[in-house]
Amino acid sequence: MLRTAGLTKRFGGLTAVDSVDFELDEELTSLIGPNGAGKTTFFDLLTGVLEPTEGTIELRAGDEWRDVTEAAPHGTARLGVHRSYQVTNLFPTSTVLENVRVAAQAHGEDSMRAWRNVNAFTDYAEEAHRILERVGLDGEAHTVAETLSHGAKRQLEVGIALAGDPDVLLLDEPNAGVSSESVGDIIDLIEDVADDHAVLLVEHNMDIVMNVSDHIVVLDRGSVIADGPPSEVRGDPTVQEAYLGGYEPGTAGRSGSDTGSEEGSVA
Numbered sequence: 001m002l003r004t005a006g007l008t009k010r011f012g013g014l015t016a017v018d019s020v021d022f023e024l025d026e027e028l029t030s031l032i033g034p035n036g037a038g039k040t041t042f043f044d045l046l047t048g049v050l051e052p053t054e055g056t057i058e059l060r061a062g063d064e065w066r067d068v069t070e071a072a073p074h075g076t077a078r079l080g081v082h083r084s085y086q087v088t089n090l091f092p093t094s095t096v097l098e099n100v101r102v103a104a105q106a107h108g109e110d111s112m113r114a115w116r117n118v119n120a121f122t123d124y125a126e127e128a129h130r131i132l133e134r135v136g137l138d139g140e141a142h143t144v145a146e147t148l149s150h151g152a153k154r155q156l157e158v159g160i161a162l163a164g165d166p167d168v169l170l171l172d173e174p175n176a177g178v179s180s181e182s183v184g185d186i187i188d189l190i191e192d193v194a195d196d197h198a199v200l201l202v203e204h205n206m207d208i209v210m211n212v213s214d215h216i217v218v219l220d221r222g223s224v225i226a227d228g229p230p231s232e233v234r235g236d237p238t239v240q241e242a243y244l245g246g247y248e249p250g251t252a253g254r255s256g257s258d259t260g261s262e263e264g265s266v267a
């Protein structure tokens, strides 16, 4: 679905992403690594927020690979790469339904869908309702977004990303700030969207990562230090030393990185 070759980003003398060769298939891949490893910078490169210093990014379109290295965020979104943001990216005073409907409409107008017609408003609202059901927010359709719990906001962000009808979904810490009771819902949501999207997940909660991932890529100081299924990556001594030293499995009820050093999370 998406691949990079030699992808590099330097900020002055600091190499934040260092010659990364990466491929995302129809699966759920997690990108993990210590704070400052380059995960957010890698996401920013994939979505066109940052321009690479070197290397290429390609997206598969049918049987062909399309070079999207130079694409701006709007362009990568139109080509099917959508991201749910670590920092909340909602219209806070609009309802849950409005947030998703507007995203669906923006995408529909962009892609000039055939069903754009006089009933378009209703169509987009119906699509938004379907998405809300999928992300578990159908009961909150008329709630004002800013009044939602942290967990529900993360669900809404995923809903907004889904409204763009993505092929590739980049999930940026969907568990950040989520209460322990809601972690199970977030896991269910991640697994559900991974059924029909290629998903790249950045997440500090290792219980979530080890549970949901088909594949894990470990970054350390901008470079890939390990790449494989969870069972392999977990036992890799280099990964243990660089990142997983403090990880104790089986504590998935705890929240993510922005609440500090929690059981099940390493940073």
Ligand SMILES: Nc1ncnc2c1ncn2[C@@H]1O[C@H](COP(=O)(O)OP(=O)(O)OP(=O)(O)O)[C@@H](O)[C@H]1O
Residues within 6 Å of the ligand: 011, 014, 015, 016, 033, 034, 035, 036, 037, 038, 039, 040, 041, 042
């Ligand atoms: N705009 C920027 N200008 C200069 N340096 C930057 C910039 N953005 C990131 N960096 C640096 O690049 C490195 C990688 O940062 P990045 O935020 O990508 O790491 P991360 O793995 O996402 O970390 P975290 O887990 O804390 O979110 C860090 O050393 C960071 O200080």
